[in-house]
Amino acid sequence: MTGRGLPMAVPAAGLPTRVRIHEVGARDGLQNEKVTVPTQVKAEFVRRLAGTGLTTIEATSFVHPKWVPQLADAEQLFPLVSGLPVELPVLVPNERGLDRALALGARRVAVFASATESFAKANLNRTVDEALAMFEPVVERAKADGDGVHVRGYLSMCFGDPWEGAVPVPQVVRVCRALLDMGCDELSLGDTIGVATPGHVLQLLAALNEEHVPTSVLGVHFHDTYGQALANTLAALQHGVTTVDASAGGLGGCPFAKSATGNLATEDLVWMLQGLGIDTGVDLGRLVATSAWMAGQLGRPSPSRTVRALSHEDPEGQEGREAHKEQ
Amino acid sequence: MTGRGLPMAVPAAGLPTRVRIHEVGARDGLQNEKVTVPTQVKAEFVRRLAGTGLTTIEATSFVHPKWVPQLADAEQLFPLVSGLPVELPVLVPNERGLDRALALGARRVAVFASATESFAKANLNRTVDEALAMFEPVVERAKADGDGVHVRGYLSMCFGDPWEGAVPVPQVVRVCRALLDMGCDELSLGDTIGVATPGHVLQLLAALNEEHVPTSVLGVHFHDTYGQALANTLAALQHGVTTVDASAGGLGGCPFAKSATGNLATEDLVWMLQGLGIDTGVDLGRLVATSAWMAGQLGRPSPSRTVRALSHEDPEGQEGREAHKEQ
Incomplete structure (x- = not known):
């Protein structure tokens, strides 16, 4: 549909004019x-992503290879x-990871905390507070490095x-507060299992604002x-959020399906x-081509609906006409 | 996740308290x-859908069998x-279809118009206005039947x-106005190829309100x-819309992919x-079970993400724990 004036750009009231996409496909995906x-394919993936106009591309993770062999x-x-x-932010789980990254x-690193004890235990084998204590020197040293690592x-x-x-x-607010207090420059609020709905999102954002x-x-x-x-995401934008994480092609498996x-x-x-007339700097056609290429590398179709639709597009074809028949 | 307090019900300001879902899976799907x-499987599908608490279930279409053999x-x-x-609304393309339905x-019928000349031609082999002229006696006779057919x-x-x-x-507004003027009780605004974005939706709804x-x-x-x-849908709800069409299990092929x-x-x-605390009367667990059953009848997985997630749910299992590992 791109190139046919679609999506039609129609701004809506109360939304930001620009959004920064934090691309996580190469790491989280x-x-x-x-x-x-x-490695060469990963590098090419990051290069192509950069060629789409994305400005923040999480590149990799300096975790112990035992935990994430990929x-x-x-x-x-x-x-x-x-x-x-x-x-090109990178994930660093601890001081050792920070050393390797630095x-x-x-010049941009990320730490990975949990809002719940169960996931802190499962993912980090620590309590929430033990994990925070582990991150404290990481953040402190990052901020003290040169003119400060983000x-x-x-x-x-x-x-x-x-x-x-x-x-x-x-x-959730308590852990957010702790991460900011130890020096984090920004937070990424993760709905790791995808269960949130818009009212819940707005409630959390408002509660965070209340805690300054x-x-x-x-x-x-x-x-x-x-x-x-x-x-x-729409609800978050309506609240004023201007940083949105996303994964090219929808890369990243769902834990339960x-x-x-x-x-x-x-x-x-x-x-x-x-469609909302919000500037991202991204060329959608190039992005779709990049994800279609990466799907080819992985040997399976992209779960992104837009990638699928634009990769299969043939509006003048017989298939399209037939499928549109309603009666 | 259902049964674990998820989704957590958190209402958001400015939304309706109740939404009527117009279920189209048995017809459009x-x-x-x-x-x-x-036929017995279709009937069982409709029965099971009714058992989920859905109150409006489009049952079938009285089109010429040549066009929709299914x-x-x-x-x-x-x-x-x-x-x-x-x-149990049914689709009627013309007077012959209305006769069969009556x-x-x-006691509920639906006509199917197009906002564009290209689709009117492709789907009905008529101009937009010729199609409207065809529907006029259908609507008139339906409204005149007994105490009036919806x-x-x-x-x-x-x-x-x-x-x-x-x-x-x-x-779009012109055709909406024509459909209402000829006696339609309600309209369903279709984004047939899925290209709309929230600002565009709000713009159309506002333009319709301006035309009374x-x-x-x-x-x-x-x-x-x-x-x-x-x-x-969220944008439409924020505008005050309380009728939303949807298809159980996401049934209904996409024309281009x-x-x-x-x-x-x-x-x-x-x-x-x-999650928004909006009443629909629907039991989600039963609905997922119905769509999973229907997917089995069709021999392929449901494209609904919720159906997939809840059908595969195994949060205590090894797969879940492993997949959650971030580092």
């Missing part, structure tokens, strides 16, 4: 892939892309947890497990933002 | 299925379900058209081809509405 993606090549990958004229010249704090399970169910808002957390330091990270990611998707697909997000 | 679904059994199907305590006791006017291609691109809002079309007669019918359906979905999945809609 690939990390659970079972088949090892060659990203064990962080040392090899990062130098291949670090010259690109985009921001040694390669990374630190993002991921917070997972902000809305629901697979073991605990609904997560109380005050519990400005919306400007908040990003949202929605998963599409229940199809809610874009509606939740192999056939369903995890991360919000960047293309579906860009379609909506373009 | 099945009509393009290539494999013939036995629904050629309308005469056999309707009597099997007409005793159910729910509204003979079986149908008439819904479907309007397709309200936002974009595969041949014409973006559809001008005034063009009250929001109370408007339903929205979004397709998820580009993943926009639920975000568009066999692997992608067409209709908004009722389960994804119910998840959002339940």
Whole structure:
């Protein structure tokens, strides 16, 4: 449809004029892939993503290779892309990871906290507070390095947890406050299992504001497990959020349904933002081509609906005409 | 996740307290299925849908069997379900279809108009105005039958058209006005190719209000081809719309991408509405079970993300724990 004046740009009241997309496909998207993606392919993926106009592309993770074998090549990958004229944040789980990232010249890092005890235990084998204590020197040293490394704090399970169910808002606010107090520059509010709905999103954002957390330091990270990611994003934009995480092609498996998707697909997000007349700087056609290419590398179709629709587009074809028959 | 307090019900300001879902799975969802679904299976599908708490279930279409072979059994199907305590609208393309529907006791019918010339030509082999002229006696006779048959006017291609691109809002408003003037009780605004975004939706709704079309007669019918359906629905709800079309399990092929979905999945809609504390009367668990059953009948997985997630749910299992590992 692109190129036919679609989506038609019609701004809506109360929305930002510009949104920064924090692209997580190369890290969050690939990390659970079972088949090892060659380093050169990852580098090419990041290069192509940068060519679409995306300005913040999370490149990899400096975790212990034992935990995320897919990203064990962080040392090899990062130098291949670090010259690109985009921001390239990397995940660092601890001081060792920070050391490795800084040694390669990374100037944006991210730590990964949990709002719930169950997930902190499952993912980090620590309590929430033990995990925060582990991040404290990481953030402190990052901020003290040179003119200061930018630190993002991921917070997972902000809305629901697979073991605990609904997560109380005050519990999330407390961990957000702690991450900011230790020096994080921005937070990414993660709906890791995709259960949030728009009212819940607005409630959390308002509660954070009440605790003097400005919306400007908040990003949202929605998963599409229940199809809610874009509606939740719209609600967040209406609240004033201007940083949205998304994964090119919808890369990133859903924990409970192999056939369903995890991360919000960047293309579906860009379609909506373009339709709302909100500037992202992203060329949707190039992005779709990049995700279609990556889907080819992984050997399976992209779960992004926009990628599928634009990759199969043939509006003049017989198939299209026939399928449109209603009677 | 249902049963674990998820989705957590958190109302948002400015939304309706109750929404009526117009379930289209048995008609719109099945009509393009290539494999013939036995009449008894269709009847069981409608019965199970009624058992979920849905109150308006579009049952079938009295079109000429040549055009929609899948629904050629309308005469056999309707009597099997007409005793159910729910509204059972049926599609009638012309006076002949109306005669057939009325003979079986149908008290709710729907006509199917197009906002664009290209689709009117492709679907009805008529101009937009010729199609409207064809519907006029249908609506007139329906309203004059007994104490009056309820008439819904479907309007397709309200936002974009595969041949014409973006559809001008005034063009849509004109056809809406004509359908109401001839006596339609309600309209369903269709985004047949799924290209709409929230600002465009709000613009059309506002333009209709300006032409003295009250929001109370408007339903929205979004397709998820580009993943926009639920975000568009949220915008429509914020405008005051309280009738939303959806298809159980997301049944209904997307014209341009066999692997992608067409209709908004009722389960994804119910998840959002339940999360927003909006009453629908629908039991989500039963609905998911119904769609999973129907997917089994069709021999392929449901495209509804909520159906997939809840059908595969195993939060305590090893797979869940492993997949949640972030580092």
